Amino acid sequence: STQGPVSEAFLITLAVAAERARLPAAVVEKLQAEARIVHAVQHARPDGHRTQTPNKPGIK
Numbered sequence: 001s002t003q004g005p006v007s008e009a010f011l012i013t014l015a016v017a018a019e020r021a022r023l024p025a026a027v028v029e030k031l032q033a034e035a036r037i038v039h040a041v042q043h044a045r046p047d048g049h050r051t052q053t054p055n056k057p058g059i060k
Contacts, residue, residue, distance in 0.1 A: 008042055011035035
């Protein structure tokens with residue numbers, strides 16, 4: 001299914017795997033950007049502020 005919640009850890013793992021597989025930089029960057037977006041959405045606070053993005057492998 002293409003609908004439903006997405007695991008941030010899954011997207012990070014996917015980005016790392018893409019990088020290790022030496023996929024084109026554009027593909028790796030897109031996966032990293034998607035992981036950052038999911039992180040921001042999942043860690044957003046009700047007051048509209050975001051928690052700080054931790055330095056995680058796979059997110060640049």
